[in-house]
Amino acid sequence: MKSAFWIARREIGSFFYSPIFYVVTTVFLVLYSFLFFAIFSDFSQASLQAAPQAAALQKAGYSINANEMVIQPSLGNMGVILLFIIPLITMRSFAEEKKNKTFSLLLSSPVHLREIIAGKFLACLTVISFMVLLSSYSIGFIVVMGEPELGPIFSGYLGILLMTGCYIAMGVLASSLTDNQIVAAVIGFGMALLMWLLELPAQSSDSGMGMILEKISLRSHLEPFLKGIMDSSDIIYYLSFMVFILFITHQVLDSRRWR
Amino acid sequence: MIEVEHLTKNYGPRSAVKDLSFQINQGEVVGFLGPNGAGKTTTMNILSCILPATEGKARVCGFDTFDQSMEIRKVIGYLPETPPLYQDMSVADFLRFAAGLRNVPIKKITAAVDRVLEQCGLGDVRQRIIGRLSKGYQQRVGLAQAMIHDPKILILDEPTVGLDPIQIIEIRKLIQELGTAHTILLSSHILPEVTQICQRVIIISEGEIVAMDTLDGLNASMRHVRRLELKVRHPADGIQNKLEALDKVLSVQARGQDFFVIESEPDVHLQDEVARLALDQLWGIEELKPMTLTLEDIFLKLTTEEKEVKEALA
Numbered sequence: 043m044k045s046a047f048w049i050a051r052r053e054i055g056s057f058f059y060s061p062i063f064y065v066v067t068t069v070f071l072v073l074y075s076f077l078f079f080a081i082f083s084d085f086s087q088a089s090l091q092a093a094p095q096a097a098a099l100q101k102a103g104y105s106i107n108a109n110e111m112v113i114q115p116s117l118g119n120m121g122v123i124l125l126f127i128i129p130l131i132t133m134r135s136f137a138e139e140k141k142n143k144t145f146s147l148l149l150s151s152p153v154h155l156r157e158i159i160a161g162k163f164l165a166c167l168t169v170i171s172f173m174v175l176l177s178s179y180s181i182g183f184i185v186v187m188g189e190p191e192l193g194p195i196f197s198g199y200l201g202i203l204l205m206t207g208c209y210i211a212m213g214v215l216a217s218s219l220t221d222n223q224i225v226a227a228v229i230g231f232g233m234a235l236l237m238w239l240l241e242l243p244a245q246s247s248d249s250g251m252g253m254i255l256e257k258i259s260l261r262s263h264l265e266p267f268l269k270g271i272m273d274s275s276d277i278i279y280y281l282s283f284m285v286f287i288l289f290i291t292h293q294v295l296d297s298r299r300w301r
Numbered sequence: 302m303i304e305v306e307h308l309t310k311n312y313g314p315r316s317a318v319k320d321l322s323f324q325i326n327q328g329e330v331v332g333f334l335g336p337n338g339a340g341k342t343t344t345m346n347i348l349s350c351i352l353p354a355t356e357g358k359a360r361v362c363g364f365d366t367f368d369q370s371m372e373i374r375k376v377i378g379y380l381p382e383t384p385p386l387y388q389d390m391s392v393a394d395f396l397r398f399a400a401g402l403r404n405v406p407i408k409k410i411t412a413a414v415d416r417v418l419e420q421c422g423l424g425d426v427r428q429r430i431i432g433r434l435s436k437g438y439q440q441r442v443g444l445a446q447a448m449i450h451d452p453k454i455l456i457l458d459e460p461t462v463g464l465d466p467i468q469i470i471e472i473r474k475l476i477q478e479l480g481t482a483h484t485i486l487l488s489s490h491i492l493p494e495v496t497q498i499c500q501r502v503i504i505i506s507e508g509e510i511v512a513m514d515t516l517d518g519l520n521a522s523m524r525h526v527r528r529l530e531l532k533v534r535h536p537a538d539g540i541q542n543k544l545e546a547l548d549k550v551l552s553v554q555a556r557g558q559d560f561f562v563i564e565s566e567p568d569v570h571l572q573d574e575v576a577r578l579a580l581d582q583l584w585g586i587e588e589l590k591p592m593t594l595t596l597e598d599i600f601l602k603l604t605t606e607e608k609e610v611k612e613a614l615a
Contacts, residue, residue: 044401045401045402045404048398048401048402049402051398052387052390052398055390055394056387056389056390059389060389142385142386142387142388143381143383143385144385144386144387145385146346146349146351146379146381146385147385147399147402147446148402149350149351150349150350150351150374150377150379150381151374151399151402151403152371152374152375152402152403152404153374153402154371299351299352299353300353
């Protein structure tokens with residue numbers, strides 16, 4: 043697997059060299075921060091209004107809770123923003139190699155195809171994690187100002203990271219299908235959005251099909267993480283989703299050699 | 302070192318390489334010569350394990366390209382027609398990356414990079430960004446990349462294409478130097494290039510080998526003639542004699558009653574005379590055309606005068 047790290051390292055270096063990375067990171071941070079502060083100001087207003095009756099509310103079982111009212115929706119928003127942003131990071135993975143004819147260097151080196159894919163995947167994951175890390179200043183803000191529970195924050199970030207992995211896998215697959223980066227971004231975005239929206243029909247019907255779609259949808263597995271529930275079945279779902287998509291990527295790239 | 306047996310590669314219904322067989326021995330510098338689209342790149346891609354063959358076998362250092370490709374990849378250095386360079390990296394960083402990919406032990410990477418920088422004359426540009434280098438320097442970086450793990454075999458696809466004359470001379474000199482220690486297979490569509498660098502030539506056209514010999518051998522076997530094919534509708538006695546009696550005809554071969562191959566000097570056009578004779582004699586011309594794709598024709602196509610390079614040399 044050493045080769046995968048070489049590939050990932052080169053890829054990450056090349057991200058920091060390209061303007062796309064900086065533009066995408068800036069857009070991501072601006073969007074996220076805007077939504078975060080909108081939620082945050084709502085919350086502070088609500089808590090200010092509720093302050094006089096705080097004791098009564100608590101007795102009745104209600105609470106003004108920073109975890110539930112700020113962090114949880116903010117991480118949910120981050121999941122949506124990442125859906126739009128990630129295809130722009132993953133689009134170059136294979137499309138650029140094919141366009142610039144650099145893929146033959148990787149293919150003629152003693153490197154397995156799975157190592158190449160792993161390297162590309164790791165590079166994108168590192169870059170997106172870095173972006174998410176930058177955005178976590180907002181959580182630091184809440185930790186300093188209030189007293190949120192730390193457990194749900196960690197589980198929320200783990201959920202985001204796992205879902206990010208799934209988006210990246212789909213983006214890398216899209217990139218393996220074409221040598222045009224724009225096409226790769228559009229396909230990657232389409233796949234991610236479809237997997238995200240899959241649970242919509244389930245909300246309007248109780249049919250068996252709806253239930254299945256809900257189980258497949260990426261989003262339905264994120265909710266528990268945001269609430270602080272780490273269920274092994276959700277973790278296994280995300281991991282197997284990634285492995286499956288990356289396996290298809292492997293087959294796509296392998297079959298191209300035969301044509 | 303390289304053995305190819307009955308190699309065939311089809312892209313859909315079109316076959317790029319048909320039933321190719323040849324051998325390359327250790328220490329040889331072999332030129333793979335043919336016009337554009339002859340199947341040179343396809344063959345090289347199969348040898349460097351990038352493409353699988355449709356049929357047939359290829360072995361490099363005794364390893365099969367299909368079953369033992371990882372072993373082969375360790376011992377070959379491949380420079381594709383477009384050098385695979387990451388435009389945003391510096392020369393030294395790129396070569397370190399290539400060394401890592403080719404399993405050079407981490408402790409030896411710096412030494413390996415220094416070695417190829419020296420060999421390819423890249424010392425002055427080691428910190429430059431590849432995308433800002435001239436085409437000639439980029440080609441050298443491509444060559445350096447192929448040599449970074451000190452491979453036994455170098456496969457170079459059109460190493461001088463797109464370079465200016467001075468750069469071409471430099472790259473050829475470099476390849477000649479490398480040839481003393483490596484087995485090299487290089488492709489080209491320029492005959493003089495191959496005659497300068499290689500000991501042996503494989504000429505390929507439309508996916509098939511048309512000749513394979515040393516250069517002297519090829520020159521000796523070459524008959525510098527032009528051939529015309531004539532097919533007639535009314536076979537008669539004495540056609541061959543009458544054709545031979547024509548001015549400037551070297552020889553006439555009859556292939557059956559109605560089919561004749563007329564040979565002449567390469568710069569003589571006999572179509573008019575042959576046609577006039579055939580009309581006078583009422584043979585009925587079914588077909589009259591210059592014979593295509595003989596070895597000589599291919600050679601003629603390849604013997605493009607390299608005026609610019611000669612001028613630069615002078």
